[in-house]
Amino acid sequence: MNSRSTLIACSLLLAACEPQINVEFVATPLDSDSDVTLRLDGVDLQRLDGGTESLTRNSTGEYLIAGRTATPLPADLLSNSDIESGEYTGLLLRLADNIGNVSRSGQQSIFIDAGVATFQAADVAFMIDGDRDQNISLVVAMDLALSLSEDDGEFTLDPLIRAMEREDAASLGGNIPASRLDGTDCNFTDSIARVYLFKRTGSEPVVPDERDGSNPEPFAVAGVLRAGAGGTYRLDYLPPGDYTLALTCDGQFENGRRPADENMDFELEGNVRLDAGQDRVLDFET
Numbered sequence: 001m002n003s004r005s006t007l008i009a010c011s012l013l014l015a016a017c018e019p020q021i022n023v024e025f026v027a028t029p030l031d032s033d034s035d036v037t038l039r040l041d042g043v044d045l046q047r048l049d050g051g052t053e054s055l056t057r058n059s060t061g062e063y064l065i066a067g068r069t070a071t072p073l074p075a076d077l078l079s080n081s082d083i084e085s086g087e088y089t090g091l092l093l094r095l096a097d098n099i100g101n102v103s104r105s106g107q108q109s110i111f112i113d114a115g116v117a118t119f120q121a122a123d124v125a126f127m128i129d130g131d132r133d134q135n136i137s138l139v140v141a142m143d144l145a146l147s148l149s150e151d152d153g154e155f156t157l158d159p160l161i162r163a164m165e166r167e168d169a170a171s172l173g174g175n176i177p178a179s180r181l182d183g184t185d186c187n188f189t190d191s192i193a194r195v196y197l198f199k200r201t202g203s204e205p206v207v208p209d210e211r212d213g214s215n216p217e218p219f220a221v222a223g224v225l226r227a228g229a230g231g232t233y234r235l236d237y238l239p240p241g242d243y244t245l246a247l248t249c250d251g252q253f254e255n256g257r258r259p260a261d262e263n264m265d266f267e268l269e270g271n272v273r274l275d276a277g278q279d280r281v282l283d284f285e286t
Contacts, residue, residue: 018082019082019083019085019128019129019130019132019133019134019135019136020080020081020082020083020134020135020136021055021078021080021081021083021128021135021136021137021138022076022078022079022080022081022135022136022137022138022166023043023055023076023077023078023081023137023138023139023140024074024075024076024077024137024138024139024140024166025040025061025063025074025075025076025077025093025139025140025141025142026072026073026074026075026139026140026141026142026236026237027063027065027072027141027142027143027144028065028072028141028142028143028144028145028221028222029065029066029067029072029144029145030065030067030102030144030145030148031067031145031192032067033067033104033105034067034102034103034104035064035065035066035067035102035103035104036064036065036067036100036101036102036103036112036144036148037062037063037064037065037100037101037102037103038062038063038065038095038099038100038112038157039060039061039062039063039095039096039098039099039100040057040060040061040063040077040093040094040095040096041056041057041060041061041094041095041096042054042055042056042057042077042078042094043055043077043078043091043092043093043094043140044091044092044094045083045088045090045091045124046088046089046090046091046092046121047086047087047088047089048086048087048088048089049086049087051086053083053084053086053088054094055078055081055083056094057077057078060096061075061076061077062100063075065144074139074237077140080135083128083136084128084130085128085129085130086127086128087126087127087128088124088125088126088127088128089123089124089125090121090122090123090124091121091122091124091138091140091161091163092119092121092122093119093140093142093159093161095114095157095159098111099111099112099113099114099157100112100157102148102155110153110154110155111155112148112155112156112157113154113155113156113157114156114157115149115156115157115158115257119158119159120160122140122161122162122163123163123239124138124163124164124165126138126165136165137165137166137167138163138164138165138166139163139164139165139166139169139237140161140162140163141161141162141163141220141236141237141238142159142160142161143160143220143221143222145194145221145223145251145254145256146160146211146218146220146221146254146256147159147160147161147256148256149255149256149257149258150255150256150258151255151258156256156257156258157256158256158257160211160217160218160256160257162219162220162237162238162239163239164237164238164239164240167276167277168239168240168276168277169236169237169238169239169277170238170239170240170274170275170276170277170278170279170280171234171235171236171237171238171278171279171280172197172234172235172238172243172245172272172274172280172281172282173222173232173233173234173235173280173281173282174232174233174281174282174283174284175227175230175231175232175283175284176193176195176224176230176231176232176233176247176283176284177230177283177284177285177286178228178229178230179286180230180247180267180284180286181193181224181229181230181231181249182229183249185249185250185265186249188226190252191249191250191251191252192223192249192250192251192252193223193224193231193247193248193249193251194221194222194223194224194247194248194251194254195221195222195223195224195233195235195245195246195247196208196218196220196221196245196246196247196248196266197218197219197220197221197222197235197238197243197244197245198216198217198218198219198243198244198245198246199219199241199242199243199244200241200242200243200244200271205244205268206244206246206268208244208246208248208266208268209264209266210253210254210255210259210260210264211254211256211257212257212258212259212260213257213259219243220235220238221235221251221254222234222235223251224247238274239274240274240275240276240278241273241274242271242272242273242274243271243272243273243274244268244270244271244272245268245269245270245271245272245282246266246267246268246269247266247267247269247284248264248265248266248267249265250262250263250264250265251264269284269285
């Protein structure tokens, strides 16, 4: 092998050893009537030492989250992006200058504004060793019902996100009996039944509440799908941990970070532990 070939081979070997990261993004719909388009530039990764690794797409990623009830699939946000060595502890979405818009049938498309609140980073936990051939894959999930606020026909986005390594993503779902949904507040005509998930951080019980800027704040939410007189729910892309589950028939009042105009009542269901990669079934009691 001549010297030029040797240099090329060494360069290829070094490139192969560069640690890289893949990030997928998934968002659940705002409601059954809205098509939401989001435009994302990438992510900011926070390191344990206080530094930040900013990873930007070559082009703005555009994601259409239709007003549907089916579970959406993740889409690529970053693919095989080089990443520096370090211990990483947090992730923030990088929004494009034109964040996106909301479209409803018979109405003019409405642009989304950036919220004034400080964006909260999603916890992550992984280590990058620059001397190893590593490839980390993350998934970032956002529930638009908790992240978009509407006021006088205008929308504001304060992203509430969760992030995890792809293989660690857990799921939780099950049935909700008719007895939990047969009241006048849960008529499936004027009301929206939703299941809320809250993170447990100690021995004290969680008192369920909507997202309103004060603790406890929801961690994830899922709409209840009608199944005969009862219903079903499913929460996907959850990091492993301890959670509290609650049901509300006042989901139509949820308004992202902006406090709800009406009081939201919750029925506490109980606590649940999710392990990495687990797909757990938990039916609500009668």
